[in-house]
Amino acid sequence: MSTEHAHVHHLENPSKSGPPPKIDVVGTVPGAPPAPEGAEAMTILVTLAPDSPGAPPHRHSGPAYGFVVKGAIDFELEGEPARVVRAGETFWEPGGDVIHYQDGNHLADEESVFVVTMFCAPxxxxxxVVGPEELEARRDRRAPRS
Known part of the structure; x- marks a missing residue:
C-alpha cells in the first residue's frame, strides 16, 4: 500500500467564492482485488478503549480499506509482519481467505479510532471469527513475531 502524498489536487469552482477544497491522497492500493460480485459496501467507525485487544482473529468476505482517525492500532494480516498504523495512515485487507490477526489499540492510556469500508459478499x-483449530492448522502462514 502506498502512502505517497504526491497526488495533490485543487478543484476550482468559478461559481463559488472562497478557496477551493484541497484534496490529498493519503493512501492507495495498487492492484487491489475486485469486490465480490454483488457486494455490499459497508463503512463502520470503530472506537477502541485504551488497551483494547480489538476483534479476535477473523476474516472478511471481501476487501476492506481503512483510515486511522485517532491514536494508533496494532495491525497484523496473515503472511505479513505485525505493524502499528497511526492516526492519518491507512490500512488494507484483501479479504477472502486471509486471516486478520490483530486490530487492537496500541495505546494503553487513550482510545484509538478508525474508519473502515468493507465490500462484503452478498x-x-x-x-x-477464526477458531483455534484453524489458527493452529495455519500457524506456518503467520509472519514470525518478534
Whole structure:
C-alpha cells in the first residue's frame, strides 16, 4: 500500500467564492482485488478503549480499506509482519481467505479510532471469527513475531 502524498489536487469552482477544497491522497492500493460480485459496501467507525485487544482473529468476505482517525492500532494480516498504523495512515485487507490477526489499540492510556469500508459478499457476515483449530492448522502462514 502506498502512502505517497504526491497526488495533490485543487478543484476550482468559478461559481463559488472562497478557496477551493484541497484534496490529498493519503493512501492507495495498487492492484487491489475486485469486490465480490454483488457486494455490499459497508463503512463502520470503530472506537477502541485504551488497551483494547480489538476483534479476535477473523476474516472478511471481501476487501476492506481503512483510515486511522485517532491514536494508533496494532495491525497484523496473515503472511505479513505485525505493524502499528497511526492516526492519518491507512490500512488494507484483501479479504477472502486471509486471516486478520490483530486490530487492537496500541495505546494503553487513550482510545484509538478508525474508519473502515468493507465490500462484503452478498449473504455473508461482515466478519467471521477464526477458531483455534484453524489458527493452529495455519500457524506456518503467520509472519514470525518478534
Amino acid at each position: 449473504g455473508q457476515p461482515m466478519l467471521t
